[in-house]
Amino acid sequence: MFKGLFTTLREWVRKPVTVSYPEQKRPVxxxxxxxxxxxxxxxxxxxxxxxSLCAAACPADAIFVEAAENTDDERYSPGxxxxxxxxxxxLRCIFCGFCEDACPTEAIQLGxxxxxxxTDRSAAIYTKExxxxxxxxxxxxxxxxxxxxxYTRSVPEMKDPQD
Amino acid sequence: xxxxxxxxxxxQTLTVSAGTLIVDAAKKAGIDIPVFCYHPKMxxxxxxxxxxxxxxxxxxxxxSGQPVLDENGNPKIQFAPKLDxxxxxxxxxxxxxxxxxxxxxxxxxxxxxxxxxxxxxxCPVCDKGGECPLQNLTMGYGPGQSRFAFSExxxxxxxxxxGELIYLDRxxxxxCARCVRFQSxxxxxxxxxxxxxxxxxxxxxxxxxxxxxxxxxNTTDICPVGALTTADFRFGARPWExxxxxxxxxxxxxxxxxxxxxxxEAAQGGKxxxxxxxxxxxxxxxxxxxxxKGRFAYHYVESKExxxxxxxxxxxxxxxxxxxEAIQAAAAGIQEAGDSFVALAGGRLPNxxxxxLRKLADARGGKALLSTCMGGGDLVAQVGLxxxxxxxxxxxxxxxxxxxxxxxxxxxxxxxxxxxAAKRGAALIVAGARPTRLERYASKVIRxxxxxxxxxxxxxxxxxxEEFSQAENAVIxxxxxxxxxxxxxxxxQACTALLVATNHIGRPxxxxxxxxxxxxxxxxxxxxxxxxxxxxxxxxGAGAVYIAAADPAGDDPxxxxxxxxAKFVIVQELFLTxxxxxxxxxxxxxxxxxxxxxxxxxxxxxxxxxxxxxAPAGTRPDYAITAQVAGALxxxxxxxxxxxxFLRLAAEVPAYQGLTYAKLAQTSEQWPIVGRGDLYYxxxxxxxxxxxxxxxxxxxxxxxxxxPAAWTGRLPEHTFDLAQMNAQGAVWLVPVVRxxxxxxxxxPSSLLEGRLVRPFIALHPETAAQLGLAEGDLAGFETAGxxxxxxxxxxxxxxxxxxxxxxSCGLPLTFPRGVKLVRLTEEVKxx
Numbered sequence: 005m006f007k008g009l010f011t012t013l014r015e016w017v018r019k020p021v022t023v024s025y026p027e028q029k030r031p032v033x034x035x036x037x038x039x040x041x042x043x044x045x046x047x048x049x050x051x052x053x054x055x056s057l058c059a060a061a062c063p064a065d066a067i068f069v070e071a072a073e074n075t076d077d078e079r080y081s082p083g084x085x086x087x088x089x090x091x092x093x094x095l096r097c098i099f100c101g102f103c104e105d106a107c108p109t110e111a112i113q114l115g116x117x118x119x120x121x122x123t124d125r126s127a128a129i130y131t132k133e134x135x136x137x138x139x140x141x142x143x144x145x146x147x148x149x150x151x152x153x154x155y156t157r158s159v160p161e162m163k164d165p166q167d
Numbered sequence: 168x169x170x171x172x173x174x175x176x177x178x179q180t181l182t183v184s185a186g187t188l189i190v191d192a193a194k195k196a197g198i199d200i201p202v203f204c205y206h207p208k209m210x211x212x213x214x215x216x217x218x219x220x221x222x223x224x225x226x227x228x229x230x231s232g233q234p235v236l237d238e239n240g241n242p243k244i245q246f247a248p249k250l251d252x253x254x255x256x257x258x259x260x261x262x263x264x265x266x267x268x269x270x271x272x273x274x275x276x277x278x279x280x281x282x283x284x285x286x287x288x289x290c291p292v293c294d295k296g297g298e299c300p301l302q303n304l305t306m307g308y309g310p311g312q313s314r315f316a317f318s319e320x321x322x323x324x325x326x327x328x329x330g331e332l333i334y335l336d337r338x339x340x341x342x343c344a345r346c347v348r349f350q351s352x353x354x355x356x357x358x359x360x361x362x363x364x365x366x367x368x369x370x371x372x373x374x375x376x377x378x379x380x381x382x383x384x385n386t387t388d389i390c391p392v393g394a395l396t397t398a399d400f401r402f403g404a405r406p407w408e409x410x411x412x413x414x415x416x417x418x419x420x421x422x423x424x425x426x427x428x429x430x431x432e433a434a435q436g437g438k439x440x441x442x443x444x445x446x447x448x449x450x451x452x453x454x455x456x457x458x459x460k461g462r463f464a465y466h467y468v469e470s471k472e473x474x475x476x477x478x479x480x481x482x483x484x485x486x487x488x489x490x491x492e493a494i495q496a497a498a499a500g501i502q503e504a505g506d507s508f509v510a511l512a513g514g515r516l517p518n519x520x521x522x523x524l525r526k527l528a529d530a531r532g533g534k535a536l537l538s539t540c541m542g543g544g545d546l547v548a549q550v551g552l553x554x555x556x557x558x559x560x561x562x563x564x565x566x567x568x569x570x571x572x573x574x575x576x577x578x579x580x581x582x583x584x585x586x587x588a589a590k591r592g593a594a595l596i597v598a599g600a601r602p603t604r605l606e607r608y609a610s611k612v613i614r615x616x617x618x619x620x621x622x623x624x625x626x627x628x629x630x631x632x633e634e635f636s637q638a639e640n641a642v643i644x645x646x647x648x649x650x651x652x653x654x655x656x657x658x659x660q661a662c663t664a665l666l667v668a669t670n671h672i673g674r675p676x677x678x679x680x681x682x683x684x685x686x687x688x689x690x691x692x693x694x695x696x697x698x699x700x701x702x703x704x705x706x707x708g709a710g711a712v713y714i715a716a717a718d719p720a721g722d723d724p725x726x727x728x729x730x731x732x733a734k735f736v737i738v739q740e741l742f743l744t745x746x747x748x749x750x751x752x753x754x755x756x757x758x759x760x761x762x763x764x765x766x767x768x769x770x771x772x773x774x775x776x777x778x779x780x781x782a783p784a785g786t787r788p789d790y791a792i793t794a795q796v797a798g799a800l801x802x803x804x805x806x807x808x809x810x811x812x813f814l815r816l817a818a819e820v821p822a823y824q825g826l827t828y829a830k831l832a833q834t835s836e837q838w839p840i841v842g843r844g845d846l847y848y849x850x851x852x853x854x855x856x857x858x859x860x861x862x863x864x865x866x867x868x869x870x871x872x873x874x875p876a877a878w879t880g881r882l883p884e885h886t887f888d889l890a891q892m893n894a895q896g897a898v899w900l901v902p903v904v905r906x907x908x909x910x911x912x913x914x915p916s917s918l919l920e921g922r923l924v925r926p927f928i929a930l931h932p933e934t935a936a937q938l939g940l941a942e943g944d945l946a947g948f949e950t951a952g953x954x955x956x957x958x959x960x961x962x963x964x965x966x967x968x969x970x971x972x973x974x975s976c977g978l979p980l981t982f983p984r985g986v987k988l989v990r991l992t993e994e995v996k997x998x
Contacts, residue, residue: 055291056405070433071402084290084400089433108291131200156325158292161317 010146037099037114042091048143049113051078053158058103058112066096067103078157080145083158090132094120108159137152138143174262189253189264190218192437192841198327199306199845200266201275203282203391204343205254205848207839208455209352212255213280215343215712217304219250221767225261226772234261248276254967261618272308285315285366287338288313295393297406300847301341301379321366325459328800329359329370330377332389332398332459337369340394346370346386354458355586355607356380359987365687366573370394376921381579384462388446388455389850395990398607399918400443404430406851410439412779413447413857415766416461417759418912420683421580422768422860423453423461426853427760427779438961439780440442441465441760446852447860450837451557452772455852458579459919460906465760466916468780472742474755475785485753490787490795496584497713497752498799501531506709509733510971511706512696513717514685515912516884517775520789521687521694521814522820523804524715527793530802537688537696540732540902540974541647543659543681544692548822552642552678553690554804554862562591566626566638569597571620572646572682573657575604577904578769581644581682594634599622600649600901602964603972610634617649617758617899617969617983621882624661628668628882641671646682649901649969651982652700654886667874672867678768684904684974690767693822693863707732713796714738714746715789716756718911721745723981724951737796739789742911754792757782763809764788767863773823774860775831822863832858893968897985898934900948908975926957926977928988938988948986955979956991 023030032038038121043051070089080086103112122128139145169184176193183192188211190200190764203215208844222245226235234242244263250271253264265271283305290296321939323337344361349369351357372378387395409428416423423446432440444465446457477493478485488496510528512521513534528535554993558581561567567585574582582605589595589608597606598613598620608613612633615623628638643662647655662679671677683689699705706712706719706729706996714736720727721744730736738750747753759766761782767773782788787795796804810828817826833854841849866872889899905924928946930938940946940959947956955978965971971989972978 053292054402055296056408057291060407068433071404073402083289085294091433151578156322158289 025121032116032118034164035164036116037101038120039094039115039117039120039130040097040103040112040135041115043092043111043113044140046143047155048139048148049082049132049155050086050146053081053083053109053111054085054092055108055158056130057108061106063100063102064096064098066093066098068072068093069093074124074155076150076152077141080146080148080149081158082155082160085158090108090135092130092135093128095122095125095128108162109110109164114123142149169192172258172260172262172856174258174260176264177266183258184257184742187258188260189220189222189256189262192258193253193264193266194840194848195838198266199848200253200808201308202254202847203300203304203341204345204347204583204748206348206389209345212344212348212489216252216278218253218938219278219281220253220255220271221265221268222247222251222256223263223265224259231698232946237962251891267589275308276310279305282311282341283309284315285338285342287320287322287767288317289339292402292768293336293393294401294403295395295406298846298851299393300391303844304847312844314839317547319697323369328370328377328398329395330374330379330383332463332918333378333383334350334396334398334401335370336396339392340370342368342391343391345389345391346395349389350380350382350384353583353587353783354380354382354385359386363558368697372940381458381460382456384459385446385456388852390975397443397463397707402439403442404428409442411853412445414760414779415686415774415776417456417686417766418460420681420686420688420769421453421578421579422686422770423457423580423767424449424774424855425457425461427465435469441780447857448837448841448852448855450559451587451862452768452770452774454559454581454584455841456580456583458906460579460913464913464916466918467741467758467912467914468758470742470915472915473783473786474740474743474747474753475783476755478747478750485748485750493752494753494795494799495973497737497754497796500737500751501711501713501800504531504735506532507710508709508713509705509709509711510534510713510715511536511538511702511717511719512691512715513538514688515692515759516681516691516716517638517687517759517766517776517809518690518816518823519809520715520793521691521696522816523790523797523806524713524794525813526804527713527797527802530797531800534699535696537691537698538702538719538722539683539685539688539691539698540652540655541681541683541688542652542656542698543645543679544689545679545697546659546663547679547771548693549688550666550672550679552680552862553673553675553868554864555644555675556567556678556770556862557676558588558642559640561588561593561640563593564639565593566635566641567593567595567601567644567664568635569595569644570607570623570643570646570662570746571648571650571655572598573599573603573605573648573903574644574645574682576906577646577682577684579906583839585644594638596632597836600966600969605813616889616966617901618885618887620650620654620658621661621886622884624658624665625882633650635668637693638671640674640676641666641669642678642680644674644682648903649899649983650886657886660878663877664882667878673865680866683769686768687766689769689771690765690773693767693771694816694820701881702726703729706730711735711737711779713793714750716740718744718746719721720749720973721979723979724953728951739792744911755783755786756792757786757788760790761786765813768860771862771865773826773831773861773863775828775858775910777857821867826861831860834859834881840883852978858928861991889968892985895985896987898930898938898988899969899983900928900980900986900988901969901983902974902978903982905976906914908973909977910975924972924973927960928957928970928972929960929965930964931964931967932961932963934965934967934970935959940989940990941989945991946988947991948988950980950984950986954991
């Protein structure tokens with residue numbers, strides 16, 4: 005009986021291993037694979053060039069991309085092509101991260117958000133507006149008007165990934 | 168026939184005809200030699216060096232002329248000191264070709280590396296990415312790594328419009344010259360070419376408007392990189408995302424085989440949308456080409472103007488109604504009309520629908536009429552192009568007569584094929600009242616005056632043109648330019664008589680080909696529809712008119728007036744046309760891309776098309792509508808499926824006996840091999856897996872057939888006298904076909920808008936001067952109580968005393984007419 009009581013008392017003084025979610029949240033690990041985010045360059049242009057390689061790589065067929073052509077008067081991303089429609093069906097996504105690997109511009113990244121719950125199926129489809137980073141402070145939102153001949157390259161020079 | 172040659176490629180011994188290039192011989196043996204600049208439809212140039220192989224030839228003893236043998240008794244093979252291009256070297260006896268050696272692999276790797284020195288490798292945004300020969304061959308044969316820094320590459324303009332249809336990306340171009348060669352060798356429109364040299368070399372267009380060719384879209388298919396893209400598909404989708412569906416072009420009588428590429432689109436609310444139309448290989452019809460009309464003019468299918476609900480006239484107004492109401496209203500109208508029922512079909516209605524409509528007309532004791540501007544389809548059924556014909560087989564010893572037709576405008580792919588036949592040595596005789604494009608390649612040009620077409624044929628009959636009467640095989644293409652219905656019927660009759668007299672019937676590559684201006688007019692003739700010389704009277708006197716896929720009111724003011732007199736008008740249409748506005752009941756029909764069916768081409772090839780996109784809600788296919796109306800009248804017709812309608816058709820129409828959808832879907836091996844994994848060889852045209860169609864037997868092939876006696880006899884010299892007409896102050900105003908007209912199926916394609924023809928009246932300067940007209944003046948003439956007008960253009964190549972206007976471009980003129988042209992002032996125009 006004392007043995008049992010001792011266990012109880014010991015647990016009383018121990019720091020709890022649980023947290024009281026959702027008031028309290030744990031930081032996620034560096035390689036955590038949460039909801040996708042679409043990144044922007046520092047100047048506010050979208051990194052996504054609408055190439056659909058993420059959709060091609062996706063084993064769950066969760067990504068849908070429709071591309072259109074950029075002009076200097078109406079520029080969303082560097083180069084000629086941007087994603088006019090970008091949708092991810094979170095009910096289908098298996099968070100494998102293949103899209104991240106396939107992306108030639110590091111535009112799509114699996115972020116930290118893991119709170120994904122929906123009350124109907126259509127709410128599970130995340131559109132480009134929901135996925136994309138906010139425009140950096142002091143920068144124009146896309147589409148931007150850009151000087152001609154500056155943003156001609158779709159795919160930036162890439163360095164090997166660093167951890 | 169060329170003699171056969173036996174050679175060895177990679178240890179595989181094969182026999183091919185002499186003159187075959189090594190690259191083709193290897194392809195036939197299933198050995199892939201990578202190429203960029205070589206294309207099986209064009210002359211080799213050996214520019215890209217990708218096809219380098221090791222070639223050895225047997226050593227021949229100079230004294231004996233016998234091959235020298237080695238110690239084992241095998242012929243001694245001497246290899247060339249350097250590698251040779253397989254695409255420019257023809258095979259020779261005893262040749263040994265090695266394509267799989269370290270030496271060859273090294274050469275290929277270096278060629279790819281060299282080509283990539285200036286290639287941007289922007290595959291993620293490139294439209295060709297995924298179906299790109301350069302991508303595939305780099306993966307297969309190239310170096311894994313680049314030794315070139317991106318910043319050191321040539322950086323050139325990436326958005327260069329060569330006209331509004333085709334865009335050039337200078338950076339991606341690898342200077343293979345396939346497009347330049349296609350335009351000059353195949354299309355005969357050398358409107359693009361190389362400018363500058365070395366690294367500054369670029370593709371430029373010389374024409375105004377840019378890249379002014381009806382065949383420009385084909386260059387994007389054969390471009391081995393993404394340098395040439397169409398404005399239509401630019402950034403539209405990635406190739407691997409596309410679904411495909413087989414179809415047949417509905418724009419002219421050639422019947423080009425197509426593949427429709429589709430994908431679901433958010434812009435269309437998640438529905439399937441047509442992304443592009445690609446050629447589907449059929450070596451007997453369109454080979455691997457398409458004209459730009461066939462490629463780009465499909466947007467009418469997704470037009471917002473499409474009818475999606477039946478309309479019934481109530482209190483003088485067309486008001487939306489339910490299908491049930493509309494069918495009952497139509498049936499009641501037909502019931503009331505008794506036997507004064509007229510069914511009028513247009514030339515783009517598929518066979519199943521035509522058959523169903525004719526059965527309805529028969530059951531009501533009515534007439535089945537065809538809306539067309541040419542006669543002679545009954546004769547084509549008798550002596551049409553014989554089953555087993557292929558224009559690609561016509562060459563030396565063959566003769567082709569083209570009369571009263573501008574094939575470049577009305578059937579561009581026939582133009583390509585006749586041009587190629589002339590190049591192979593066929594005698595191409597072009598007879599016309601005015602110069603046409605095809606005359607450039609003709610061995611003989613015959614110029615006649617409008618009205619004297621029959622005299623030209625009489626000259627042939629009298630043996631005046633030996634190359635035709637002596638030819639082993641002969642085909643006549645006849646059009647209807649400058650003639651009315653009776654005129655074309657007489658011309659068809661004369662051409663038939665000529666073919667019979669010179670015995671050019673009943674054998675493959677002989678016969679009569681009509682240049683119909685719609686896709687399925689031959690089908691309509693075969694299924695019992697005939698044009699009426701007094702169509703206006705037929706319509707006006709009818710108790711009920713049932714019009715499907717035709718717009719008589721829009722075509723001709725006389726017919727519009729006649730329709731007003733008809734008691735009850737039922738129209739099946741895609742759009743609310745002039746005719747539909749006059750109707751009592753309008754049914755929304757489906758476009759051919761939305762349903763199944765068959766077309767019969769001018770060469771009498773029955774070809775099957777498949778549904779590509781979903782039809783808009785509320786529409787039904789034509790055959791189903793007709794069958795439902797018939798059902799309400801107590802007539803049982805096949806309306807549930809096109810295949811059922813076709814089965815009945817095949818059982819009842821002798822010429823189509825034995826045909827089934829399964830038969831039409833059969834294919835056989837075709838050369839060149841295109842559309843498989845090896846896109847680099849033939850371009851991105853699709854392999855034909857969905858059916859080559861069946862060419863119908865002409866009636867004259869049946870045993871016991873005799874030419875009716877009425878077919879012989881001297882032809883009249885004139886169908887009418889132009890000089891006499893001119894003496895009375897009238898001008899013979901001839902509607903001519905222009906490829907980019909303003910028909911309902913073309914105008915919704917905004918891409919082509921700049922190229923659509925504006926109405927004009929073209930006259931010879933002397934004729935214009937006599938009438939007091941100058942360039943740019945507004946000229947008008949009276950018809951059906953209204954004045955039609957268009958600006959005058961002067962053209963010295965036109966015959967005097969006649970003028971031309973573009974057909975279906977805003978001037979409603981179906982048949983040529985003698986008119987008194989007057990100069991209109993601005994005030995009249997406003998009034």
